[in-house]
Amino acid sequence: MTAQPRPLRSVLYIPGSKPRALVKAKSLATDAIIFDLEDAVAPDEKAAARELLVKALDEGGYGARVKIVRINALSTPWGLADAQAARDMGADAVLLPKVDGPADLDALAELIGDVPLWAMMETPLGMLNASQIAAHPCCHGMVMGTNDLAKDMNARHRADRLPLMTGLGLCVLAAKAHGVAIIDGVYNAFKDEEGLAAECAQGRDMGFDGKTLIHPAQLDIANTAYSPSPSDLELAARQIEAYEAAVAQGQAVAVVDGRIVENLHVATARETLAKMDAIQALAAE
Structure with missing residues (x-):
């Protein structure tokens, strides 16, 4: 029997600026952690969060959980320093936001060498270039940024996510064609267990490997949905x-x-x- 890649059923966002959250994550039943330096961190906390995350990852204690660091875009005032720090953090991968095409990954790869890269898929152009992004030699995973994608598309929220289906499908196809991980976007209403379960089931049916989560309360539902019954x-x-x-x-x-x-x-x-x-x-x- 061929061994499966490490499970990625649940991928929990943890703000890089929150010491208590960084400690708590060591005991949570999440398959992977995205240590976030981007959206979850206020502009005036960016530098401190970067230093805090360097220390947290150096201390370790996250066990077998896949450790992914989401940096700020290289076009921002913090992106370059994030990339340089992430290169030496010992994370399993670095996640780049708003990837429009393979050139974005080229730019990051030049800064951090052979550290595996993941791509946030959250722009209309990124959807159209999904196959080229997944084919990048440094790309090991793709994460759907459904909130940003819906905003850029001026799409309305629907429980069935019909306006996003083309983009979701293109990214799943690209990931499967090139053998990289593909993780579904977040479900914003973290207290709505029924809605989360339905969206997890939809994502699993589509072929996603797991789901990004914004709250530990969502872990059990995602882990169950993406596990064989x-x-x-x-x-x-x-x-x-x-x-x-x-x-x-x-x-x-x-x-x-x-x-x-x-x-x-x-x-x-x-x-x-x-x-x-x-x-x-x-x-x-």
């Missing part, structure tokens, strides 16, 4: 067993619950089981 695991095991039995009898397909099972379905079933193995391994670390 007991019925998923049971069906996967039965599909593999039935297919292997069919192959042993010289047949190319099997039937499970009245549905044809071919090798492509078995590949998906094996990925489902491997994903659960990776989730359990993460929980044990």
